[in-house]
Amino acid sequence: MRPNRARLVRRFCRHAALETGFFEERQAYMNSTPHSPAVIPAPVPARLIVGISGASGIVYGITALQLLRRLGIESHLVASKSAIVTLGHETDLKYAELCALADRHYQNSDIGAALASGSFRSLGMLVAPCSIRTLGEISSGVTASLLSRAADVVLKERRRLVLMVRETPLHAGHLQAMLNVTQMGAVVMPPVPAFYARPASLQDMVEQSVGRALDLFGLDSGPHRWGEQTL
Numbered sequence: 193m194r195p196n197r198a199r200l201v202r203r204f205c206r207h208a209a210l211e212t213g214f215f216e217e218r219q220a221y222m223n224s225t226p227h228s229p230a231v232i233p234a235p236v237p238a239r240l241i242v243g244i245s246g247a248s249g250i251v252y253g254i255t256a257l258q259l260l261r262r263l264g265i266e267s268h269l270v271a272s273k274s275a276i277v278t279l280g281h282e283t284d285l286k287y288a289e290l291c292a293l294a295d296r297h298y299q300n301s302d303i304g305a306a307l308a309s310g311s312f313r314s315l316g317m318l319v320a321p322c323s324i325r326t327l328g329e330i331s332s333g334v335t336a337s338l339l340s341r342a343a344d345v346v347l348k349e350r351r352r353l354v355l356m357v358r359e360t361p362l363h364a365g366h367l368q369a370m371l372n373v374t375q376m377g378a379v380v381m382p383p384v385p386a387f388y389a390r391p392a393s394l395q396d397m398v399e400q401s402v403g404r405a406l407d408l409f410g411l412d413s414g415p416h417r418w419g420e421q422t423l
Contacts, residue, residue, distance in 0.1 A: 239266035244341045246274020247323035247358035257293040259413040269294035307342040316352030331369040353378040389416035
C-alpha cells in the first residue's frame with residue numbers, strides 16, 4: 193500500500209472511531225438526562241350524555257337521568273322531536289320537566305353545541321330508547337341531528353356508546369345496522385327484562401335494565417345481580 197494511501201486509511205478509521213464515540217456518548221447522555229415528565233391524562237369528567245329518541249319506552253331515558261342524579265353523575269340531555277311527542281303519549285311529564293332532570297339539555301337541532309365536538313370529554317353516551325332511525329343514522333355515519341352527531345363523536349373518540357334499541361320484530365336491515373354499529377365500537381343493548389330479579393313492578397324492570405346499561409360505563413346504580421345476594 194502506498195504511504196499516502198495508508199495515511200488516508202488511518203485517518204478515515206480514526207475519524208470513524210471519533211464519530212462512533214461521539215454518538216455513543218450522546219446516546220448515553222440522552223439516556224441519563226431526565227426528559228420532560230410523562231404526560232398524565234387528566235381524569236375524565238364524571239358526566240354522561242343521554243340521548244332520547246322517539247321510540248316507545250321513553251321511561252328508560254327518564255330513569256337513566258334519575259339514576260345518574262342519584263349517583264352524582266353530571267348528565268347532558270338531547271332529545272329528538274319525536275321523543276317529545278312520545279313523552280306526551282307515554283307519560284304525564286312536560287318537556288320542561290324532562291329537561292329539569294338533567295344538568296344540561298340541548299336542542300336536537302343545535303349541531304353547534306358542545307356535544308358535537310370531540311373536545312367535549314365524557315364517560316360516553318347512552319341512547320335510551322334508541323329508535324331504528326337513530327340507529328340507522330349512527331350506522332351510516334350520516335348524522336342529521338345533534339343526537340346522532342353526538343353518538344358519532346363518541347365513537348370516533350373511542351368512548352363508550354350504548355344503544356338501547358327498541359324495535360321488534362327485526363328485518364335484515366335492522367340487524368345489519370346493529371352489526372355495523374357494533375363493529376364501529378358501540379354496544380347494542382335492547383332493554384330485555386331480567387325476570388330472575390323477580391320485579392314487583394314495571395318500574396323495577398325498567399330500573400334493572402337501565403342499571404345494567406349504566407354498568408357498561410362503570411356506574412353502579414345497584415341493579416339486581418345474579419347470585420350476589422347470597423354472598
